[in-house]
Amino acid sequence: MKINENYSNLEESYLFSTIAKKVNEYSEKNPDKKIIRLGIGDVSLPLCKAVINALHSAVDEMGVKETFRGYGPEQGYEFLRESIRDYYLTHNVKLDTKEIFVSDGAKSDLGNILELFDNSTVALMPDPIYPAYVDANLMGGRPVLFMDANKENNFLPLPNKNVKADLIYICSPNNPTGAVYNREQLKQWVDYANSINALIIFDAAYEVFISDENLPKSIYEIEGARNCAIEICSFSKTAGFTGTRCGYTIIPNDIINGRLNRMWVRRQTTKYNGVPYIVQRAAQAVFTPEGFSEIQENIRYYRENAEIMAKTFDDLGIWYTGGKHSPYIWLECPNGQKSWEFFDYLLNNLQIVGTPGSGFGKNGEGYLRITSFGNRENTIEAMERLREANKILHV
Numbered sequence: 196m197k198i199n200e201n202y203s204n205l206e207e208s209y210l211f212s213t214i215a216k217k218v219n220e221y222s223e224k225n226p227d228k229k230i231i232r233l234g235i236g237d238v239s240l241p242l243c244k245a246v247i248n249a250l251h252s253a254v255d256e257m258g259v260k261e262t263f264r265g266y267g268p269e270q271g272y273e274f275l276r277e278s279i280r281d282y283y284l285t286h287n288v289k290l291d292t293k294e295i296f297v298s299d300g301a302k303s304d305l306g307n308i309l310e311l312f313d314n315s316t317v318a319l320m321p322d323p324i325y326p327a328y329v330d331a332n333l334m335g336g337r338p339v340l341f342m343d344a345n346k347e348n349n350f351l352p353l354p355n356k357n358v359k360a361d362l363i364y365i366c367s368p369n370n371p372t373g374a375v376y377n378r379e380q381l382k383q384w385v386d387y388a389n390s391i392n393a394l395i396i397f398d399a400a401y402e403v404f405i406s407d408e409n410l411p412k413s414i415y416e417i418e419g420a421r422n423c424a425i426e427i428c429s430f431s432k433t434a435g436f437t438g439t440r441c442g443y444t445i446i447p448n449d450i451i452n453g454r455l456n457r458m459w460v461r462r463q464t465t466k467y468n469g470v471p472y473i474v475q476r477a478a479q480a481v482f483t484p485e486g487f488s489e490i491q492e493n494i495r496y497y498r499e500n501a502e503i504m505a506k507t508f509d510d511l512g513i514w515y516t517g518g519k520h521s522p523y524i525w526l527e528c529p530n531g532q533k534s535w536e537f538f539d540y541l542l543n544n545l546q547i548v549g550t551p552g553s554g555f556g557k558n559g560e561g562y563l564r565i566t567s568f569g570n571r572e573n574t575i576e577a578m579e580r581l582r583e584a585n586k587i588l589h590v
């Protein structure tokens with residue numbers, strides 16, 4: 196056998212292992228110090244009541260002959276696809292349930308979808324970036340082009356007519372920068388994709404954090420997107436499903452006369468047997484009035500954490516993006532420090548852990564990502580430590 200040599204082109208990711216190593220070393224040497232972790236990209240609030248109730252009753256159904264379920268439809272149960280369709284209607288997006296594919300999460304679909312495209316397909320994505328987009332392309336030997344996201348463009352790059360690509364990755368609200376595209380900006384991307392016959396892969400994992408009705412939650416709120424965009428979303432950040440696993444992908448019938456949609460049906464029916472019935476009932480509960488209001492409460496909690504952090508950075512004169520419509524705040528390291536320098540300063544002096552921006556691409560150098568997924572008390576305490584340190588530095 197011959198192995199896939201493309202795997203040797205992957206860069207080893209030392210980001211999270213290096214963070215863990217540094218934090219462990221510090222806490223071994225300083226067992227009395229309380230470390231506050233604001234680096235995590237995982238939720239911390241538990242599943243909401245409506246979801247738990249749905250899980251319990253689905254479990255009971257599975258134990259009764261009359262209501263037991265075996266293999267389900269590979270695309271997902273109609274009840275969940277209808278709930279997703281109805282949710283999109285609330286932001287004026289009309290979908291057919293046949294355009295919605297339920298999956299075990301966004302990450303799997305982001306990787307698997309590449310099977311539908313030729314190996315020569317060129318992907319274009321911003322730098323800094325969610326690392327999985329890059330690696331999924333490199334594993335298949337597909338070339339990747341980067342576009343600069345930086346302070347000059349507020350970390351929201353727009354199309355450059357001189358750059359041609361086949362797949363365009365857009366994540367809005369963005370991980371790691373928290374930046375969000377407005378309608379006019381997304382329209383530029385849609386028009387551009389249509390003009391060069393490219394496909395947009397729109398990652399909407401953080402759409403529920405958008406609190407301004409004028410900002411688009413779905414790429415399909417933009418005219419022309421049904422011809423050139425697929426949308427991948429997840430219950431992970433929306434409803435705390437990071438460990439429960441459920442997401443969905445939308446492939447409109449308007450892309451190559453429905454051909455891409457039919458190919459995905461074929462792919463899923465061949466290689467996938469769907470998400471557990473129990474989990475799909477849990478996901479459906481997110482869209483009930485009780486479920487929706489309960490998850491909004493959780494989002495509000497994270498949002499208030501973000502507000503507390505943003506206020507601190509405003510007061511201290513630290514430049515940042517995100518926070519308002521995203522659980523991420525992307526801040527410029529003070530005094531021109533490099534990402535790892537500032538990381539070390541925060542860990543060693545204030546016992547605060549962030550994520551060095553340089554781990555997300557070259558344009559991330561000099562930035563740090565912190566998240567609002569922590570608990571309230573720790574978030575407040577971390578910000579107080581920053582304010583104190585700032586006072587001392589300024590006397």
Ligand SMILES: *Cc1c(COP(=O)(O)O)cnc(C)c1O
Nearest residue numbers: 300301302325370400429431442
């Ligand atoms: C967390 C996250 C997802 C969700 O992934 P799941 O596999 O559904 O848990 C997708 N995209 C981005 C950018 C994320 O940060």
